[in-house]
Amino acid sequence: MVFHSSVRKELSQSFVTTLVVLLTVVMSNMxxxxxxxxxxxxxxxxxxxxxxxxxxxxxxATLLTLSLFLAIISTLSxxxxxxxxxxxFTSGRGLSSFGAPVLRxxxxxxxxxxFAALVVWPWSNKQIQDLKLKFESRNDIERVAxxxxxxxxxxxxVFFIDKDSASNVSGTNVFVSRSDGDWNVVTSAKQGHVExxxxxxxxxxxxxxxxxxxxKTNETRLxxxxxxxxxxxxxxxxxxxxxxxxxxxxLELIAQPTPPRAGELSWRIGQGLCALNLVLxxxxxxxxxPRAARxxxxxxxxxxxxxxxxxxNFGQRWVSDGRISMPLMLLYLHGSTLLIAAxxxxxxxxxxxxxLWLSRLRPAA
Numbered sequence: 001m002v003f004h005s006s007v008r009k010e011l012s013q014s015f016v017t018t019l020v021v022l023l024t025v026v027m028s029n030m031x032x033x034x035x036x037x038x039x040x041x042x043x044x045x046x047x048x049x050x051x052x053x054x055x056x057x058x059x060x061a062t063l064l065t066l067s068l069f070l071a072i073i074s075t076l077s078x079x080x081x082x083x084x085x086x087x088x089f090t091s092g093r094g095l096s097s098f099g100a101p102v103l104r105x106x107x108x109x110x111x112x113x114x115f116a117a118l119v120v121w122p123w124s125n126k127q128i129q130d131l132k133l134k135f136e137s138r139n140d141i142e143r144v145a146x147x148x149x150x151x152x153x154x155x156x157x158v159f160f161i162d163k164d165s166a167s168n169v170s171g172t173n174v175f176v177s178r179s180d181g182d183w184n185v186v187t188s189a190k191q192g193h194v195e196x197x198x199x200x201x202x203x204x205x206x207x208x209x210x211x212x213x214x215x216k217t218n219e220t221r222l223x224x225x226x227x228x229x230x231x232x233x234x235x236x237x238x239x240x241x242x243x244x245x246x247x248x249x250x251l252e253l254i255a256q257p258t259p260p261r262a263g264e265l266s267w268r269i270g271q272g273l274c275a276l277n278l279v280l281x282x283x284x285x286x287x288x289x290p291r292a293a294r295x296x297x298x299x300x301x302x303x304x305x306x307x308x309x310x311x312x313n314f315g316q317r318w319v320s321d322g323r324i325s326m327p328l329m330l331l332y333l334h335g336s337t338l339l340i341a342a343x344x345x346x347x348x349x350x351x352x353x354x355x356l357w358l359s360r361l362r363p364a365a
Contacts, residue, residue: 008105015071015109022063023056030055051128058124061116065275066305068109069282072102073301076286097281099345106279110272117271118250126247157185159203161192176206176230186211187228195229203230225355263320266329270312273334278305280341287348306335 017070030052036165038045056063076098157178161171174192178185189208205228212221245253245264285301324332 008101010075011071011102011105015067015105016074017072019063019067022067026063027052027056027060042135043132047131047135047317051131054128055125058118058121058128060264061113061271061275062309064109064113064116065092065271065278068106068113068275069278070298070301071307072106072279072289073286073297076283077297079286099280102283103280105252106229110275113275114272117268121268122247122249125244129243129247145253174203174208176352178230182215184213184215186213187230189228196310204228205230257326260320262326263316263318266319266326267312267316270334271313273330274312277334277337277341278308280338280345284341284344284348 031048034043034048034052034055037043037051038048038087041049090175157176159177160175162173171193172191174189175188176185176187176189178187187205187208189205191207192203192205195202195204206226208225208228210221210223210225210228212220212223247355248261248264248267250265253261253268281304282301283298285299285304311333314325318324319326319329
């Protein structure tokens with residue numbers, strides 16, 4: 001009883017500390033990225049804090065997994081360094097005996113990781129996508145300040161406008177520059193407003209002229225018009241009809257198991273299985289030499305974490321490309337990792353190194 005309670009108490013303290021540190025670092029990085037998206041016009045500047053929170057929720061499975069992994073390693077390796085492991089080993093406790101208290105502490109976190117990967121991840125991505133589409137679906141005249149240039153949300157050109165309408169749907173003195181193949185088109189008009197025609201948005205210009213220049217032949221065309229309609233953007237409609245797989249709910253992925261969706265599903269399930277295997281790998285990796293550098297075991301643990309997560313991403317790509325089925329990928333990757341972790345713990349408990357095992361296989365002289 002004392003053994004279980006002491007291990008779980010130290011694990012909980014280390015886990016909370018590690019999670020707070022990682023969350024602080026990640027939120028700082030997310031703030032920079034989100035501000036960059038806002039400066040590029042991808043999201044509404046007023047939604048920066050909301051997007052940061054949703055992004056943090058989306059990556060909560062990864063944060064919880066890494067926090068749990070590092071907490072177990074730091075706790076058990078500290079016990080090795082302070083010779084506490086010697087006391088437990090001499091009292092009849094082996095390294096495998098730590099599996100019970102560690103798993104008893106970790107199972108609520110593992111459930112949260114599964115829930116975050118299967119439910120929170122697509123939900124948060126869907127909310128961020130909706131915010132971006134909502135911001136892009138606003139007419140571009142409403143997003144521009146008078147006297148400033150703004151890029152079209154479709155990325156096809158830029159325009160300048162003097163906005164003086166109280167309704168934010170029209171403006172005067174409009175200047176538009178865009179590329180159409182080899183032609184560079186410059187359009188100016190006295191007045192412009194946005195119209196919605198068949199789920200597409202058009203910038204309607206009135207009383208202006210258009211100068212088209214061919215970049216290859218230097219041919220120039222001058223056209224005057226009373227009314228001119230320019231397609232602004234229809235990507236919002238296309239994105240709504242074909243949402244990215246990372247925004248689709250898990251139940252929809254199961255209902256329509258196309259290879260790309262199966263790859264996304266394998267990644268989500270792999271997050272939870274990865275967390276479970278990393279708990280066992282942490283027990284094996286915590287065995288340290290007290291005379292070795294204290295940062296050595298943490299560097300080794302981070303390397304294992306990076307390799308495992310990259311293998312999950314590779315597996316997702318292989319499933320999406322149809323190279324392997326999702327059940328086989330999950331079995332090969334996570335099943336083999338489970339066997340490696342169990343064998344590693346057993347070898348550490350038996351004090352069986354690879355060199356010693358190979359020496360026993362050599363025939364006697």
